[in-house]
Each structure stands twice: as structure tokens, then as C-alpha cells.
Amino acid sequence: MAHQIKHIKERFDKVAADRLKFGLQSNDSDNRVVKRRELTHSYVIDSDVIGRKHDKQKIIDLLLQDSGADNSLSVIPIVGIGGLGKTTLAKAVFNDMSLDETFPLKMWVCVSDDFNLMNLLVKILNSASVSYSGAPNPIHQENFRNLDLEQLQNRMRNAIAGKKFLLVLDDVWNEDRVKWVELKNLIQVGAEGSKVLVTTRSHSIAKMMGTTTSYILELKGLFREDSMYVFVKWAFEEGEEKKYTELVEIGKEIVQKCGGLPLALRTLGSSLFRKFDVEEWKFIRDSEIWNLPQNEDEILPAIKLSYDQLPSYLKRCFACFSLFEKDFTFVYMDVSVLWEALGFLPPPKRGKTLENTSIQLLHELWSRSFLQDFVDFGGEVCVFKLHDLVHDLGLYVARDEFQLLKFHNENILENVLNLSLTTKDLLGLTPNPTGLRTMLFPKGANNEAFLSTLASRCKFFRVLQLTDSTYESLPRSIGKLKHLRYLNLENNEELKSLPDSVCKLQNLHTLKLNGCIKLQTLPNGIGNLISLRQLLIATKQFNFPVKEIAKLTSLEFLSVNSCDNLETLFLEGIQLSNLKLLDIDSCGNLKSMSFHVFPNLEGLGIDNCHKLKLSFDNDHQIPKLKLKFLSFKSLPQLVSFPEWLQGCANTLHSLMIDGCDNLDDPEWLSTLICLNKLAIQNCPKLLSLPNCLSNLEYLQIEGCPELCRRYQPGVGRNWYKISHVRKVIVESTEFKIKRNLQISQSRYIGTLLLFFP
Numbered sequence: 001m002a003h004q005i006k007h008i009k010e011r012f013d014k015v016a017a018d019r020l021k022f023g024l025q026s027n028d029s030d031n032r033v034v035k036r037r038e039l040t041h042s043y044v045i046d047s048d049v050i051g052r053k054h055d056k057q058k059i060i061d062l063l064l065q066d067s068g069a070d071n072s073l074s075v076i077p078i079v080g081i082g083g084l085g086k087t088t089l090a091k092a093v094f095n096d097m098s099l100d101e102t103f104p105l106k107m108w109v110c111v112s113d114d115f116n117l118m119n120l121l122v123k124i125l126n127s128a129s130v131s132y133s134g135a136p137n138p139i140h141q142e143n144f145r146n147l148d149l150e151q152l153q154n155r156m157r158n159a160i161a162g163k164k165f166l167l168v169l170d171d172v173w174n175e176d177r178v179k180w181v182e183l184k185n186l187i188q189v190g191a192e193g194s195k196v197l198v199t200t201r202s203h204s205i206a207k208m209m210g211t212t213t214s215y216i217l218e219l220k221g222l223f224r225e226d227s228m229y230v231f232v233k234w235a236f237e238e239g240e241e242k243k244y245t246e247l248v249e250i251g252k253e254i255v256q257k258c259g260g261l262p263l264a265l266r267t268l269g270s271s272l273f274r275k276f277d278v279e280e281w282k283f284i285r286d287s288e289i290w291n292l293p294q295n296e297d298e299i300l301p302a303i304k305l306s307y308d309q310l311p312s313y314l315k316r317c318f319a320c321f322s323l324f325e326k327d328f329t330f331v332y333m334d335v336s337v338l339w340e341a342l343g344f345l346p347p348p349k350r351g352k353t354l355e356n357t358s359i360q361l362l363h364e365l366w367s368r369s370f371l372q373d374f375v376d377f378g379g380e381v382c383v384f385k386l387h388d389l390v391h392d393l394g395l396y397v398a399r400d401e402f403q404l405l406k407f408h409n410e411n412i413l414e415n416v417l418n419l420s421l422t423t424k425d426l427l428g429l430t431p432n433p434t435g436l437r438t439m440l441f442p443k444g445a446n447n448e449a450f451l452s453t454l455a456s457r458c459k460f461f462r463v464l465q466l467t468d469s470t471y472e473s474l475p476r477s478i479g480k481l482k483h484l485r486y487l488n489l490e491n492n493e494e495l496k497s498l499p500d501s502v503c504k505l506q507n508l509h510t511l512k513l514n515g516c517i518k519l520q521t522l523p524n525g526i527g528n529l530i531s532l533r534q535l536l537i538a539t540k541q542f543n544f545p546v547k548e549i550a551k552l553t554s555l556e557f558l559s560v561n562s563c564d565n566l567e568t569l570f571l572e573g574i575q576l577s578n579l580k581l582l583d584i585d586s587c588g589n590l591k592s593m594s595f596h597v598f599p600n601l602e603g604l605g606i607d608n609c610h611k612l613k614l615s616f617d618n619d620h621q622i623p624k625l626k627l628k629f630l631s632f633k634s635l636p637q638l639v640s641f642p643e644w645l646q647g648c649a650n651t652l653h654s655l656m657i658d659g660c661d662n663l664d665d666p667e668w669l670s671t672l673i674c675l676n677k678l679a680i681q682n683c684p685k686l687l688s689l690p691n692c693l694s695n696l697e698y699l700q701i702e703g704c705p706e707l708c709r710r711y712q713p714g715v716g717r718n719w720y721k722i723s724h725v726r727k728v729i730v731e732s733t734e735f736k737i738k739r740n741l742q743i744s745q746s747r748y749i750g751t752l753l754l755f756f757p
Contacts, residue, residue, distance in 0.1 A: 040170050042108035044091035050233075050262075051226030052089050055217060059093050062215060063166065063195050064102060073188045077198040077206035080219035081369040081387060082302045083263030086199040089219065090168050093197065103166035103195070115174035120183060121152040124167070128159045157189050164191040172200040173309065177208050201306050204367040221260020221387075230262055231255050234269030247272075250281045257285070259388040264289075264299045289392040303393050306368055316344045317361055318370060319398035323420035323440055326391050332362065332382045337510050337534070341462045341485035342418070342437060418463075421445065434458055443468035443491075451475060462486065470494045479504040490536065491515035498523045510534040514561045527551030538562045550574040559583040569593040584609055595625065595644070603629035610635070614642045626651050634659040646671045658682055669693065680704055691721055700729040 018024075049056070062076050078086045093099070094108060107127035109120065122144045144152060167187065174180060187196075198209050203218075210216045222230065231251055232241050241248050251272075258264035268284060271292070275281070284292065289300055310318065320338050324330070336358035339345050348357045362382060366374045374384040386394070395404065403416040407423060418438035424445050436458045446469045455477040464481070465488040472494050479501025487505070489495065490512040496519060502511075503525035511529065513519060514536040521541040527548035535552065536559040544566055549555070556578055560569065562585070569584070570593050581603040584590070590612050595601075604627055606612065614635075627648040632638060638660045645652075649671045657663065658681040669675070670690035678696060680686065682703035688710065699722055701708050708730050710718040722728060 039112065040087050040110040042091055042094050042168070044088060044095060046092070046095075049088055049092040050230050051222040052085065052092065055089055055219065056092050056096070059089070059197070059217060060096060060099065063093070063099065063197070066193070072211070073184065073190070073194055073196060074211045074215065075184075075196045075198060075209050076215045076217070077200060077210045078217045078219055079200055079203055079206040079369070081261075081372075081390065082201055082306055083261045083299060083389075084219050084221065085262040086219055087170055088262065090170060090197055090199050094166070094168055099166065102193070103164055105160065105163045105165040105190075107165060107167045108170065109168065110170045111174070112171045113173050115172070115176070115179050115183075117179065117182060118149055118152060121149075121156045121186070124187070125152070125156050125159060128156075128165075153186055157186060160187065160194075161189045162191055163194075165194045166197065167195075168197045168199075170199050172198055172205055172209070173202070175202065175205055175208070180209055201369045202367055203369065204364075222262060222265070223260070224255070227255045227258060227260050227265055228252065230265040231258070231269040234266050235272045244276060246278060247276065247281050250278070250285055254281070254285050257289075257388060261299070261387075261389055263302055264389060267299050268292075288395065289389060299389065300393065300396065303389060304397070306370065307393060307397055310368070313344065313346050314361060314364060315397070316342075318365060318394060319402055320344070320418070321386055321391065322394035322398040322402045322404060323418060323438065325404070325422060326388050327385065330384050330386075332359065335362070337486050338438070338463060341509060343462075435460055437461060438463040440465045441467070441469070444470075446470050448475075452477060455481065459483070464488070467491050468493075473497050474499060474502075476501045478502060481505060483507055485509045485531075488512040489516060493517055496520055500524045503528045505529060507531055512536045514538050514559055517562050522548075530554065533557065535559070536561065540565055542566070544569055546571055546574060550576065552576070553578065555579055557581040557583075559585070560587060561585045562587070563590070564588045567591050570597040575599060583607075584612075587612070600626055602626060605629075605631040605633070606635065607631070607633040608635075610637060614638065624648065628652060629654045631656040632658070632660060636661045638663050640664075649673055653677060655679070656681075661685065680707065683707075688718065689721065693722065694724070696722070696724075697726045699725050699727070702729075702731055 059076060059078070062074075065074075078089060080086055094106060099106070105128060107124055109123040109127055111120065114120075125144050144155070147155065184196075196209075198206070200206055200209075206216045207213065221227075228251070231254065232248070235241070235247075235251060236244070254268055255265065258268065272281060272284060307315065307318065317335075317339050320335060320342070321330075323338075324334075336355065339358060339361070340354055345354055345357050345361070348354055359382070362371070362374075362384070363376075365371050366384065370386070370390055371384040372387050372390075374382065376382040395402075400415060401417045403413050403419050405412065405419060405421045405423065412419065417435060419436055420438070420440040422442050424442055434457050436454075437460055439454065439458070439461065440463070445466065448471070451466070451471075452475040455475050459480065459482070461481045461484050463486045464478075464484060465486070467488060468491045471492055473496065474489075476499040479499060482505070484505050485507055487502075487508060487510070489498075491514070493515065495516045498513075498519070500523045502523045506528060508529050509531055511532060511534070513522075516538045517540075519539050522537065522539055522545055525548070526545060527550070529552060531554055532552050533554050534557040535549075535555060536557075538561045540563075542565045544560075544563075549558075555576055558576070558579055558581070560566075560583070564587065566587055567589050569587075569590060574597055576597055577600060579598050579601055582598060582601055583605045584593075585605070585607040587609050588611070590609050592613055606614075612635075625644075625648040627645075628651055630645075630648075630652055633656070636659070639662050641663075651674060652672050653674050654677040655672070655675060656679040658679070660683050662685055663683050664685040664687070669678075670692040673692075674695060675693065676695050676697040678693075678698070679700040680702070681700075684704060684706075686704055687706050689707070699711075701711060710716045711722055711728075712730055713719060713728050
């Protein structure tokens with residue numbers, strides 16, 4: 001290895017010498033050439049605008065709305081993924097005759113990637129001259145290209161000054177706020193009530209340009225009925241579909257794969273126009289989008305424009321989504337651990353963590369319309385999905401290194417690095433690519449020979465996921481996977497032992513053993529996993545390996561689940577200084593634990609531990625805690641809260657109490673001066689809340705009959721005490737829906753979701 005390193009260094013030295021020799025300059029900027037869509041125009045036929053009546057009226061209402069006392073220019077963005085019909089909707093609004101009297105001057109400018117101020121001023125002037133060509137005092141047309149910037153801005157300001165105008169800026173990609181403000185200042189000379197309508201694929205651009213968030217229209221896909229109407233319109237002559245009922249039935253399945261995207265419906269419908277062969281229709285139905293012939297302005301190229309615009313680090317992260325099936329509900333942790341294990345995360349900025357970086361990247365992907373149904377519950381907890389066609393894009397762009405294997409008779413690609421299986425039938429599969437970095441097995445997969453071969457041949461694994469199987473043990477060769485960062489073995493209910501060789505995986509960041517209810521003991525030497533940051537444990541052993549766990553100085557998240565034989569969890573004298581999150585769940589015989597061990601703990605969840613003593617004789621000796629999140633669930637022995645919790649009165653902001661049947665003392669709540677999120681469920685003896693909850697922003701009450709009656713919004717006799725709370729939910733189905741989210745993380749993380757509706 002030393003010789004190889006020396007050889008690599010010599011090659012680098014030669015490259016550096018050649019750079020100087022040929023006078024080459026270093027350039028750290030990203031000069032990707034990204035192909036943009038064709039320029040647009042403002043004309044549209046009303047009959048081509050389908051399923052957007054409500055959206056159109058909403059925009060018109062905003063355009064006619066009074067700008068307010070400040071008389072500032074109102075900007076209304078339409079945001080959404082490519083092919084969704086943003087431009088078509090803007091055209092429909094632009095040409096609506098009900099706006100002609102309100103806006104005597106209407107201008108259409110296709111911006112695309114050209115947000116150069118001079119070019120924009122020329123386009124605005126040209127559009128204004130056309131708009132006013134039939135007016136009593138038309139704007140004189142001339143070759144504006146011959147004017148300099150000073151002349152252009154003067155002409156433009158004179159042209160629109162005092163006139164009430166509607167300006168459409170179509171297909172905006174500019175994220176530079178300075179450029180936008182410069183243009184906005186120049187055009188802010190129109191009459192009061194002038195408006196700007198913007199179409200963009202980026203939520204961040206929409207927020208940057210929009211007047212307020214209430215002015216932003218996030219465009220959704222068409223409903224099924226409208227989608228079918230669009231498809232039939234392009235696939236058949238008018239009325240012709242009545243002759244081909246079988247084709248229409250196949251068409252319904254084709255429509256489903258389009259996910260309400262008008263561009264996809266038009267493209268696939270047009271491709272089948274005057275084609276009546278059933279097999280040809282079935283081919284379109286069964287083919288992946290990228291395998292179908294397409295022009296440059298059709299489905300995949302239109303969506304891929306957004307991908308081409310991504311920086312390289314985001315392209316790698318986006319490609320990881322291709323390892324999951326369509327309609328998969330992602331939780332932040334699903335992708336964060338994968339990105340980290342594969343080394344896809346850029347180095348965190350000063351004062352930030354890798355988790356902060358992951359969340360930032362997810363927000364950036366959402367901002368660029370790659371994610372849908374995106375719900376940020378706050379902190380490091382969010383869920384989302386991918387549009388079906390965005391998923392197709394992921395499969396297309398990631399096909400060289402990522403593979404989602406759906407059928408057992410498919411071949412594993414020769415150069416694939418990251419592999420996900422959806423079939424449990426592993427017979428005949430051979431892991432030929434020895435350079436595999438990722439292997440995600442489907443739930444219930446079970447083939448000892450395949451797993452053993454995989455562990456012995458593929459030495460470069462970073463990620464290995466094997467859940468819900470019937471393995472009783474794992475091969476010793478798993479200890480040879482020196483590069484492994486992420487090992488997920490959760491819910492392997494028949495797993496009785498792990499080889500001690502697992503403890504040789506010193507690069508391991510995450511080890512999930514939760515749900516392994518028959519695991520007799522943790523492997524010897526678990527303290528050798530010095531890089532471990534997340535550890536989820538289930539074990540039948542009586543003595544918790546405290547001293548070994550104490551060696552895990554990088555540990556940030558610990559979950560102890562279904563360890564019924566444990567009576568004592570931690571002893572004083574050790575510390576886990578970096579531990580931030582602790583989850584203790586269903587440890588039926590657990591009686592005591594010490595909180596001295598976790599001086600920097602921020603989140604604590606205790607669930608279904610009936611014998612655990614929460615109050616201590618030496619409460620006054622407990623140091624101040626730094627808890628931010630706290631959850632007590634299924635603790636019927638809890639009558640009042642322990643006094644030591646007052647030590648986190650200045651830090652605790654989220655609290656959940658569930659299934660504490662005998663809790664009847666609410667006064668301790670008044671000491672929690674920073675509490676802003678409170679959820680109370682199934683605590684029937686809790687009859688009232690203290691008056692001092694001035695910082696509370698979110699309150700949810702369920703399964704507490706008297707409490708619900710007294711604090712019913714607007715009508716309860718104690719409603720006045722909480723009327724200042726921004727969001728109050730009492731016995732709401734909304735809460736139940738959120739609680740039933742299917743997530744692949746610990747129950748503690750699931751608990752945290754409840755605090756961020």
C-alpha cells in the first residue's frame with residue numbers, strides 16, 4: 001500500500017508540473033453549459049387549458065387585489081416542476097379579457113437563463129411597444145439593441161411610467177437577488193396596482209421574488225378526470241375514442257403513469273395518435289419513460305433541465321433516490337445515512353454538523369421541485385415523496401452506477417456500484433460486481449449462500465441493509481467489510497447471534513439492531529466501533545455492556561428497545577458526552593438509570609417501561625439538563641412529574657405525554673417557561689392546564705375527556721387560557737393521520753414527528 005501511495009503522489013506531482021509547464025490556470029467555478037427550453041410566447045387557445053379553472057381564478061383574484069398601503073409592486077409567482085403547465089396557466093391569465101380594462105399595458109417576457117439586465121429591458125420595451133401599438137398614443141418602435149444601458153432604462157421607465165401594467169416573466173432561473181432587485185427598482189414606476197406574474201421551477205426563487213408567501217401559487221398535477229380528458233384529446237380525433245373502448249382502458253393506465261403532468265399526457269397521447277394497435281398501446285403503458293422516443297421539448301428532456309442545473313454534489317444525492325421504488329415515503333434519516341455512508345455530503349460549514357448539511361440539501365432539492373408532499377416537522381425530521389416522473393428521471397440519470405433490480409431474472413449490471421433489490425427471490429443471482437458500495441435487500445429476503453458470497457467477495461461495501469429476514473446468524477466474513485458505514489439489521493426476529501467479527505468494522509457509523517427480539521447478546525468488543533454515531537439495540541442479555549458502550553465516544557443517538565431482562569441501564573462514573581438523543585422503549589423490567597451519564601442530552605423518549613423509577617431520592621443533586629424534546633408514553637405509574645425535570649425549564653420546548661393514565665398534577669408545566677409545543681394524549685385524570693403557558697405555539701389534546709371539554713376551541717370554559725396559542729387541535733383526525741405515518745426510524749423519532757405538525 002505504501003508503494004501505491006507513493007506512486008499516486010508521483011502522478012499528482014507530474015500533473016501539477018504540467019500545469020505550470022503549459023501555463024494552465026486553476027478554475028474552481030462551475031461552468032456547466034445547461035441547455036434551456038425554447039423561448040415562449042403569450043398566445044394560447046382557451047380549449048387547450050384544461051383543469052386549471054380554479055388556479056386561473058385564484059391568480060386573477062390576486063392580480064385584482066389591492067396592493068395595500070405601501071403601493072409597492074406586487075409579484076405573484078407560479079412554481080412547480082417542469083411540464084406541469086405553469087406557462088400555459090400564465091398564458092391563460094395573460095389573455096383573459098377581464099383583465100384588459102384593469103391592465104391597459106400587458107407585457108410578456110420569456111426570461112429562461114438570460115437574466116441580463118440589458119436584454120430584459122429590450123424584451124420589456126419590445127413587448128410594451130406591441131401591447132400599445134393599437135392604443136391612441138402607441139410607443140414608438142425602434143431598434144432598442146442599439147441603445148446603451150442608460151438609454152434603455154430611461155426609455156423603459158418612460159414607457160411604463162404612470163401606466164398600470166401586468167408583466168409576465170416566464171421561466172425564471174435566476175437566483176441572484178441583487179439582479180432581481182435591480183430590475184424591480186427600474187420597473188417600479190408604473191401606476192398603483194401594477195403586477196408581475198412569474199413562472200419558475202424553484203421555490204427559493206418564488207420566495208425571493210414573491211411579495212408574500214400567500215402570493216405564491218404552488219401548482220399541482222391535474223386530477224385524474226382532467227388528465228384523462230387531456231390524454232384522449234391528443235390521442236384521438238374528437239369523438240373517435242368511443243369506437244376503441246379497449247384502447248381507452250389501456251389509456252387509463254398510461255394516464256396513471258403520467259402523474260397529472262400535462263406535458264407527459266400530451267406527449268404520450270400524441271405518440272399514439274391514429275395508432276389503433278393494442279400491442280402498441282401496451283408497449284407505451286409498460287415502457288419506462290426514458291425508453292420512449294422523445295423530442296427535445298417533451299417529457300424527460302423538459303424535466304431533465306432542472307437536473308442539469310444541479311451542482312454536482314446534489315446530482316449524486318438525487319441519484320440515490322433511484323434505489324427506492326415509486327411512491328416510497330422517504331424520511332430524512334433514510335437518505336441522510338445513505339448520503340453520509342457513500343461520502344456524498346460536502347464538508348459541513350463551520351459550526352454545522354453533517355445532519356445540518358443533509359437537511360440543507362433536502363431543502364435545496366425541494367426548492368428545485370424535485371420533492372413533493374414535503375413536510376418539514378422541524379429540526380432534523382421531515383418526510384417527502386418523489387413524483388413518478390421525477391423517479392423515472394432518477395432511474396435514467398443514475399443508470400450507470402445505481403440499479404433497482406425488480407425481477408429475479410434481471411442481470412446485475414457489470415459496472416453498478418449501488419444495488420437495491422425488490423424481489424425476495426435471490427436464486428440465480430450472482431454478485432458479479434465486486435466493487436459494489438451499496439446493497440439494499442428487500443424485506444424478508446433470505447438466502448444464506450448469497451449473503452455469504454456477497455460478504456466474502458464484495459470488500460468495498462459502505463451500505464448493507466438486511467431487514468425482516470429469518471436469518472438466525474450472519475456469516476463471520478461480514479467482519480471483512482472494512483469500509484462499511486451503515487449496517488441495518490432491524491426487525492430480524494429470528495436473529496439469535498451476531499459474529500464478534502462485526503466489531504472489527506471500525507468505520508461503521510450506524511448499527512441498527514432494533515426489533516431483533518431473539519438476539520441473545522451483543523457481540524463482544526462492541527466498544528471497538530469507535531466511529532459509531534447511531535446505535536439501535538435489542539437484546540435478551542441481563543447485563544448491559546456499559547463499559548463497552550462508554551468507549552463509543554462519537555455516539556449521538558442511542559435506542560434501547562425490547563430489552564426485557566435489563567434492570568439497570570447505566571451506572572454513574574461513566575459519561576456519554578456526545579449523546580444527543582436517547583430512546584428507551586418496552587424494557588419491561590428496567591427499574592433504574594442514571595442521568596449523570598448524559599450531560600448534553602437534548603432528546604429523551606421513554607415508552608412502556610412500567611417499572612422504571614422516574615423520581616429519585618437525590619433529585620436535588622441532579623445537574624441541570626439540556627433537554628429540548630421529551631416524551632413519556634405508556635407510563636401508567638406516573639402520577640406527577642419528577643422534580644429534576646425543572647432543571648431543563650430553560651431549554652425544553654417540545655413535550656409529549658401519552659398513556660399516563662394516573663397523571664393528575666399539571667402544575668409542574670408552569671415551570672417550563674420555554675415550552676412551545678405540547679401534545680397530551682390518553683391522560684384521563686388530567687383535568688386542567690396551568691395559566692402560565694405564554695410561549696406555547698402548538699397544543700394538541702386527545703383522549704382526555706374532561707380536558708378536551710374544558711379547552712374546546714371557542715366554546716370551552718377554559719378556552720381563554722389558551723386562546724393565544726397559534727395552533728390548537730382537540731380530538732382531531734389530523735393528529736391521528738400524522739401519528740400513523742409509516743417510517744423506518746425508531747419510535748422515538750416517530751414521537752418527535754408529533755411535535756412539528
